[in-house]
Amino acid sequence: MEETVTETTEAIAPSLGFQQAARHVWDVLVVGAGPSGALAGRELARQGASVLLIDKATFPRQKVCGCCMNAAALGVLRAVGLETLPDQLGARPLHELLLVAGQRRVRIALPSGVALSREVLDAALIRQAIQAGASFLPHTAATLDGGEERLHRLTLRCSDWRICVKTRVVLVANGLGGGLGQHGHVVEPTPVHRSRVGAGTIVDEAPHWCRSGTISMICGSGGYIGLVQLEDGRLNIAAAFDPWFIRSAKGPGPAAAKLIAQAGLPQVNGLNEGAWWRGTPRLTQHSVCLAQERLFVIGDAAGYIEPFTGEGIAWALWCGVAVSPLALEAIRQWTPALSDRWVALYRQQIGRRQWASRLLATVSRRAALTRAAIEVLSWVPSLAAPVVQYVNAPLPVHFN
Numbered sequence: 575m576e577e578t579v580t581e582t583t584e585a586i587a588p589s590l591g592f593q594q595a596a597r598h599v600w601d602v603l604v605v606g607a608g609p610s611g612a613l614a615g616r617e618l619a620r621q622g623a624s625v626l627l628i629d630k631a632t633f634p635r636q637k638v639c640g641c642c643m644n645a646a647a648l649g650v651l652r653a654v655g656l657e658t659l660p661d662q663l664g665a666r667p668l669h670e671l672l673l674v675a676g677q678r679r680v681r682i683a684l685p686s687g688v689a690l691s692r693e694v695l696d697a698a699l700i701r702q703a704i705q706a707g708a709s710f711l712p713h714t715a716a717t718l719d720g721g722e723e724r725l726h727r728l729t730l731r732c733s734d735w736r737i738c739v740k741t742r743v744v745l746v747a748n749g750l751g752g753g754l755g756q757h758g759h760v761v762e763p764t765p766v767h768r769s770r771v772g773a774g775t776i777v778d779e780a781p782h783w784c785r786s787g788t789i790s791m792i793c794g795s796g797g798y799i800g801l802v803q804l805e806d807g808r809l810n811i812a813a814a815f816d817p818w819f820i821r822s823a824k825g826p827g828p829a830a831a832k833l834i835a836q837a838g839l840p841q842v843n844g845l846n847e848g849a850w851w852r853g854t855p856r857l858t859q860h861s862v863c864l865a866q867e868r869l870f871v872i873g874d875a876a877g878y879i880e881p882f883t884g885e886g887i888a889w890a891l892w893c894g895v896a897v898s899p900l901a902l903e904a905i906r907q908w909t910p911a912l913s914d915r916w917v918a919l920y921r922q923q924i925g926r927r928q929w930a931s932r933l934l935a936t937v938s939r940r941a942a943l944t945r946a947a948i949e950v951l952s953w954v955p956s957l958a959a960p961v962v963q964y965v966n967a968p969l970p971v972h973f974n
Contacts, residue, residue, distance in 0.1 A: 586633045586700055589710045595730065596737040600626045601905045603728060603741035604708075605716045605754065607633065609640075609887055610873025611747030612699035613894030614901070615708040617654065621902055625708035626739065628730065630715045630748075633700055637692035638774030638852050641810045642668065642789060642802060644884030645686040645966035650891040653971045656702065663698055664805040665690040668787055668884075671962075674837045675793045675945045680952040684789075685966050687884050689802045691776075691810065695887075718744065718754035718869075724908070726868055728754075742868060743904045745897065749874040770797060773826035774812040775851045776804070777844040784809060784842075789884075793948075794833040795819075795941045801842075809842065826851045864920055865913035868904055870897050876920060885965045889924050892969045896923070923969060 602618050604611045607629035615627040643651075643660065651657055665688035670681050704710050714732045721727055725740045746754055780803050784790045790801040796819025800812050815829055823829035827846040834841055864871050872893035874886075896919060900912050951958055 600741040606748035610890035615703040617898040619707035628714040634693040634697040642884035647888035649968040770814040780809040
């Protein structure tokens with residue numbers, strides 16, 4: 575009988591005392607417990623490394639972006655033996671993408687994918703890491719202070735507590751706007767000029783036109799919004815807006831309502847009244863540092879291009895798996911070649927894939943071009959197949 579994963583709303587407790595963390599020299603300290611960091615922690619712990627996984631948040635946490643996993647993301651989970659995890663968590667299968675611009679719309683078939691709230695996914699991956707042997711400290715921030723021979727030294731902060739920990743390798747996985755201070759320098763991605771900002775919310779009820787199994791994407795002047803039903807029936811709404819559009823609409827809720835109205839669709843109940851909106855930094859960012867001595871930058875912290883149908887989580891999960899062999903080598907002995915290998919691997923696998931998202935983001939900024947593209951696709955939907963296949967193609971996770 576297949577084991578069932580039971581997710582609760584109870585906070586994931588620290589797996590060790592805060593002071594205990596300072597008494598141990600860790601093989602790997604993972605800063606950020608999202609999908610990339612948690613999966614990296616799991617894979618490294620499974621290989622026998624001592625892993626300390628930290629995050630400034632407590633889990634489960636509400637997070638409105640990244641609730642869709644495409645075929646590539648599911649392939650990464652399959653490669654590490656977690657292929658049944660989405661089903662065990664109640665994820666909803668995704669079958670199609672509905673594109674809307676003005677009065678034009680088209681439905682595009684998706685090869686596979688699921689919708690799953692980040693509060694459930696992230697918590698499950700952290701529990702997987704803990705079960706594999708990683709130690710976990712929530713509500714904990716880190717600063718990279720410097721190092722000594724073969725070790726990094728970091729200050730961890732939790733409420734009024736401060737401790738110093740030592741580790742052989744650091745994985746920076748603390749997402750958009752993250753970073754680690756180091757002697758006045760910051761390891762963090764740099765926003766791209768004119769990049770959009772993200773915003774999102776979750777409402778209790780989905781309108782009739784936003785049916786289960788469909789990602790609905792509404793494009794208009796000023797940005798786009800994506801809507802999808804989660805595993806519990808709630809509606810996740812994630813948006814990418816031009817900053818001026820949010821200002822002119824006087825908030826993300828009114829901005830989303832304006833795009834829905836432009837498309838001639840019925841409004842979503844609760845979109846403005848009582849909706850809890852969460853914003854993000856600029857969505858398109860480039861990392862100025864993917865690796866340095868005994869340190870690797872992974873996930874969103876390594877750079878980000880506006881994603882559309884679940885590829886963002888695929889990139890994050892892939893990073894967590896692909897960096898693990900390099901981190902294990904770095905634990906044993908650091909060589910500059912490890913840094914070069916991670917940069918080359920990341921650019922080959924993720925940088926190359928991001929062209930599709932970059933192309934779609936460029937098209938979406940031109941309302942007339944977007945409407946024309948959807949008009950053409952409504953007559954010949956097969957024209958979208960190459961892009962859909964490309965962003966959903968398997969990501970290799972085993973390397974020689």
